Amino acid sequence: EPEVTQTPSHQVTQMGQEVILRCVPISNHLYFYWYRQILGQKVEFLVSFYNNEISEKSEIFDDQFSVERPDGSNFTLKIRSTKLEDSAMYFCASSDGSARVRSYEQYFGPGTRLTVT
Amino acid sequence: GESVGLHLPTLSVQEGDNSIINCAYSNSASDYFIWYKQESGKGPQFIIDIRSNMDKRQGQRVTVLLNKTVKHLSLQIAATQPGDSAVYFCAENASRRGSTLGRLYFGRGTQLTVWP
8 A cells, every 4th residue: 555654764953953854745646744743742734735836834834944845756844943842743644636536635654753952 | 713622631441342532623614524543653544534514424443423513523433452552633624615635633632542
């Protein structure tokens, strides 16, 4: 069964450093998402991406965050200058988005645990 | 603002019993609801969904009930098994222009533990 993959599984970085989290969505999917989950809290939406542009973003997704689809397979989340409060599990998700049945279901990757020290 | 929350943070059941996990939501504009299961170290895994024009939907061993009057959602798991032990999240989506491909709002999660 196709699945969303994410790398690395764990990233440790120092405050102020830039990090790039990588995702490979399911190959025929058209909609891509980033969510995060701070330890012990609920999953929070960050951004959605369609047709090579951001379609929606939350208040969390400020100027320090950016997303990119550099080629036909990868979808990346960049945090320019990490803060301690960016420590969280970051999940990538993708949706089919076609007219087929159940195309709206969001499939989640296993996550990248980001630790900012 | 929109919020999705859970009544109980933990639920312990005996193997073979039925489990009921509850969820409350506050956004009356939400029209699509999903239950996700999250095992330790993994991402959320889709279990079942329901649109607001329905009040019940059944899957394999799972049933979702939606009560729009009181903005309440529940997940029923029949004959609960040890492999069902996980955190369960409800999530909601308010469609825009008929599309449910937008952001999901998640609840805080309920830890289900199944005892043998």
